Amino acid sequence: MVLSHPFGRMISCGFRVSLFGGMIAGLVATGQTDVGGFRVPEVNGQGVLTSLMIGESARMYPDKPMDITNLTVRFFEEDGQTVNVEITSPGCAYDTRRNVATSDQSVLIVGNTFTIEGVGYVYESNKSQMKLMSDVKVTFSNLNFKPDPVSKPETESTERIETEHP
Amino acid sequence: MNIRNLACILIPALIQFPAFAEPEERITEITSEKLFFDYEGKIAVFTGNVVVTDPDLQLTSEKLTVYMTAEDEIEKLDAEKNVEIKMEGMHSKSGKAVYTLADGKVVLTEQPQVSRDGSILQAERILYWRLENKLEAFPRARVIMFQEADK
Numbered sequence: 001m002v003l004s005h006p007f008g009r010m011i012s013c014g015f016r017v018s019l020f021g022g023m024i025a026g027l028v029a030t031g032q033t034d035v036g037g038f039r040v041p042e043v044n045g046q047g048v049l050t051s052l053m054i055g056e057s058a059r060m061y062p063d064k065p066m067d068i069t070n071l072t073v074r075f076f077e078e079d080g081q082t083v084n085v086e087i088t089s090p091g092c093a094y095d096t097r098r099n100v101a102t103s104d105q106s107v108l109i110v111g112n113t114f115t116i117e118g119v120g121y122v123y124e125s126n127k128s129q130m131k132l133m134s135d136v137k138v139t140f141s142n143l144n145f146k147p148d149p150v151s152k153p154e155t156e157s158t159e160r161i162e163t164e165h166p
Numbered sequence: 167m168n169i170r171n172l173a174c175i176l177i178p179a180l181i182q183f184p185a186f187a188e189p190e191e192r193i194t195e196i197t198s199e200k201l202f203f204d205y206e207g208k209i210a211v212f213t214g215n216v217v218v219t220d221p222d223l224q225l226t227s228e229k230l231t232v233y234m235t236a237e238d239e240i241e242k243l244d245a246e247k248n249v250e251i252k253m254e255g256m257h258s259k260s261g262k263a264v265y266t267l268a269d270g271k272v273v274l275t276e277q278p279q280v281s282r283d284g285s286i287l288q289a290e291r292i293l294y295w296r297l298e299n300k301l302e303a304f305p306r307a308r309v310i311m312f313q314e315a316d317k
Contacts, residue, residue: 128205
């Protein structure tokens with residue numbers, strides 16, 4: 001029985017790798033900087049696209065987390081074209097020093113077999129941890145909670161119901 | 167016979183024929199107030215009004231921890247506080263329920279009780295083997311059977 005876990009897939013496909021920091025830090029100059037309509041691709045050692053971050057705008061500050069609006073992050077399969085997971089959020093604040101993204105807005109994470117929705121989140125890239133703060137809804141398609149009878153281990157066939165007589 | 171007539175005959179027949187029917191998609195939904203996920207620790211913790219709705223089971227609790235294997239497969243579900251499970255004609259209530267997927271075993275503890283076929287089973291610990299549809303209750307197991315009142 002194989003139940004590929006959606007959270008694992010989400011993280012393993014790149015979400016745990018520095019979400020925004022490594023990609024955008026290079027854009028920050030001294031003082032407040034506004035970037036509009038940015039697209040930040042990330043490629044692996046073979047030059048294959050692994051993720052693409054698209055934002056409507058980013059406002060970067062030298063001494064506090066940057067504000068990102070209308071964020072979309074797409075993670076790709078090994079072919080560099082097929083979208084594996086897509087994360088969208090109206091906005092978040094991203095601390096490039098701590099690699100922590102926080103938001104009180106909604107987030108939607110869509111994979112091939114699951115969707116995760118919530119309102120308010122904290123993502124700590126260094127710890128590979130994510131908290132959704134409210135209104136969580138996770139939907140799986142074709143998740144089998146019942147074990148496969150073929151692979152079930154042998155169990156003792158003892159029936160042990162002790163009835164209490166008055 | 168024109169194409170329209172042919173379609174009128176074929177389309178209903180194809181829909182009824184299982185080989186051409188769309189496979190029914192299983193949808194499992196988990197809702198809660200909060201979710202914490204630790205990829206390194208391989209756990210996901212749902213807290214606050216947790217509701218699991220699945221074609222095979224319905225589960226409600228205050229907390230649900232999902233444990234995963236190194237291969238990111240679901241290994242175990244651990245529900246705590248006001249746990250209610252409905253599956254396979256059973257309705258259980260307990261303070262804690264642990265479900266291991268590998269063997270299909272559900273372990274109910276903390277004042278567990280299982281209602282089924284007009285009777286209630288209580289014990290300190292109740293085990294349910296899903297594949298064998300078998301219940302094991304110990305110690306101090308007690309079965310309460312309800313009968314219809316004489317008319």
